[in-house]
Amino acid sequence: KQEVTQIPAALSVPEGENLVLNCSFTDSAIYNLQWFRQDPGKGLTSLLLIQSSQREQTSGRLNASLDKSSGRSTLYIAASQPGDSATYLCAVRGNNRLAFGKGNQVVVIP
Amino acid sequence: DGGITQSPKYLFRKEGQNVTLSCEQNLNHDAMYWYRQDPGQGLRLIYYSQIVNDFQKGDIAEGYSVSREKKESFPLTVTSAQKNPTAFYLCASTIGGSNEQFFGPGTRLTVL
Numbered sequence: 037k038q039e040v041t042q043i044p045a046a047l048s049v050p051e052g053e054n055l056v057l058n059c060s061f062t063d064s065a066i067y068n069l070q071w072f073r074q075d076p077g078k079g080l081t082s083l084l085l086i087q088s089s090q091r092e093q094t095s096g097r098l099n100a101s102l103d104k105s106s107g108r109s110t111l112y113i114a115a116s117q118p119g120d121s122a123t124y125l126c127a128v129r130g131n132n133r134l135a136f137g138k139g140n141q142v143v144v145i146p
Numbered sequence: 147d148g149g150i151t152q153s154p155k156y157l158f159r160k161e162g163q164n165v166t167l168s169c170e171q172n173l174n175h176d177a178m179y180w181y182r183q184d185p186g187q188g189l190r191l192i193y194y195s196q197i198v199n200d201f202q203k204g205d206i207a208e209g210y211s212v213s214r215e216k217k218e219s220f221p222l223t224v225t226s227a228q229k230n231p232t233a234f235y236l237c238a239s240t241i242g243g244s245n246e247q248f249f250g251p252g253t254r255l256t257v258l
Contacts, residue, residue, distance in 0.1 A: 067245060068245055068246075070246065070247060077234075077254070078252065079150075079152075079236055080249040081249070082248060082249075085244060087244070125189075127189075127247070129245055132177075132194065132196065132202075133204070134189075134191075136189040137188060138186065138187070138188040
């Protein structure tokens with residue numbers, strides 16, 4: 037069974053610093069990996085999708101990398117802003133379903 | 147505007163009652179999913195459906211039922227057999243090809 041881990045559970049950074057969030061997974065036989073953002077009491081917003089054949093994806097200040105062989109993905113958020121405060125979840129796709137990590141709760145301090 | 151809608155946003159149920167949560171999408175996605183989110187536990191898959199009139203159990207299907215009579219609709223019924231139904235319920239759908247998954251805004255169910 038695929039296990040997805042995100043450590044630490046919570047972190048805070050000063051505004052302007054780059055954010056680095058890590059995701060590890062136990063089974064490298066994945067189709068893709070997706071990063072989501074969740075605000076309190078809301079649904080999940082898709083940030084980036086990386087297919088298994090790709091090494092990274094970029095969207096604006098966000099960059100996500102994927103190393104399937106080592107079972108790791110990293111989400112970089114450049115020049116963090118208070119509006120980036122949220123929970124970030126990583127999910128890996130196996131056969132017809134996603135396996136989710138528990139998320140990193142991020143606070144960006146003005 | 148294309149998207150996934152869930153209703154109601156908040157739902158209160160008395161013990162012993164069945165309740166149905168609505169999920170509708172106008173994205174023309176084939177696959178739809180129901181998840182449950184509890185504090186500190188992450189998202190857990192309840193049921194999913196890849197095509198109309200077909201669905202499969204996820205990891206925690208006991209006490210829940212679904213139907214998929216139309217492509218755009220995937221309602222979830224929480225039955226009285228579900229022992230601890232208080233949670234945040236999220237519906238999602240997936241576009242073919244890339245398999246990117248999109249989520250609705252969620253329904254918070256509280257058992258009184």
